């Protein structure tokens with residue numbers, strides 16, 4: 001069994017701030033020492049640009065960089081390293097798709113289907129593209145239990161729907177959508193639909209297998225999975241990537257440049273213009289190794305246990321507090337969002353922060369979802385492998401203080 | 408130290424100067440869409456002096472207390488004085504310190520006031 005108290009010892013921030021109760025891993029995760037050490041290792045022992053140098057340092061850096069690509073390939077069960085592209089974050093991965101793929105295939109009158117529970121980064125790019133092209137965004141709503149209305153996919157998807165883009169795990173509700181089934185059903189309605197999965201909240205917390213999901217593209221961020229900031233991943237099927245034009249032009253992504261024309265490299269390099277976040281990509285593999293060592297199934301179970309415990313105590317002890325999202329979702333991650341009728345989420349978060357408890361307050365970059373629920377903002381507590389049951393207890397105590405202070 | 412001091416809590420729970428002005432000289436609505444805060448503010452000005460100011464709004468305790476304290480303070484002051492009011496002055500009224508993410512809540516009523524005086 002996963003022991004969060006032992007795991008905490010691997011994260012230097014807890015040594016520096018022993019009283020820290022960090023319940024905002026959905027925004028970004030803390031970093032274990034091995035990841036931080038790997039960043040240092042690059043800067044201190046083989047700091048050089050990749051691909052360009054014919055000297056030893058550059059070769060070492062290139063090897064380390066490409067090794068991360070291979071690790072990601074096996075981590076998400078991709079077919080080859082040509083399918084794994086490094087970007088800056090999930091948002092950039094999704095924007096890359098929007099600019100490169102969306103711009104090419106979306107014509108006037110076409111449709112894209114998405115869901116009401118998307119993070120803005122998987123919503124706004126498509127919405128803006130469709131405004132420009134004169135197409136329609138079909139938004140899959142919630143059903144009466146608060147999950148995605150997937151029983152009525154034909155209401156949202158037709159032969160006109162070129163792309164389905166949806167989140168695996170909602171960063172607000174914590175629900176994991178049944179991606180595999182939804183994609184199967186969408187392809188029954190329209191076999192040529194392209195499916196894009198925002199896995200920013202899935203890859204860090206559960207085993208993700210792109211072959212099993214059956215999607216065409218998948219995006220996630222390093223910083224949410226114990227890795228460094230500044231790196232995102234885009235996985236895509238090679239045949240589709242081959243057909244897509246580059247997103248950014250510049251160094252590293254070309255094979256020949258002449259005054260009148262340019263030939264681009266093959267994927268993944270044609271999508272990686274300029275010097276990337278070398279140290280960060282290199283260190284990302286240590287995060288993946290760490291996650292695999294602890295075990296994603298273990299992590300998932302641990303988070304679910306903490307979330308159930310939190311939901312139970314919130315329900316038992318606070319009359320004027322509401323937890324949002326499906327009540328009995330079997331497939332929920334470690335995310336609990338709630339609000340008090342009487343207190344503004346900012347005041348709640350601020351009082352908690354005075355007790356070293358970090359939660360998020362606001363709309364969590366999911367304004368359409370909050371509008372749908374008739375809320376302006378909520379408080380979100382999220383759990384990861386280093387959180388303990390006593391972290392949840394501290395949250396509950398803190399919320400009792402909130403009730404006492406704000407009356 | 409907590410920012411939820413007696414004065415703040417008192418103003419947040421029982422805000423002064425709420426409601427509307429019958430024939431305002433000017434009226435404005437300001438938003439902070441990220442936290443869903445919204446303030447409507449009316450002002451009555453005679454001979455370049457603020458005679459009355461009232462607000463209505465929804466928001467957190469800090470934004471409510473800030474609106475209440477600010478509206479109390481501006482009454483009787485001249486437009487000239489108010490136009491030169493800075494963030495710092497606003498924080499002096501509140502007598503608390505706020506981080507960069509939270510300060511927006513306290514500055515929303517100041518934004519409303521400054522729009523009213525344009």
Ligand SMILES: Cc1ncc(COP(=O)(O)O)c(C=O)c1O
Pocket residue numbers: 026027089090091092119121122167169170171198200201221365
């Ligand atoms: C579901 C989801 N999608 C996308 C993102 C965007 O990630 P990033 O900020 O790393 O681009 C987030 C992170 O907040 C998220 O939770």
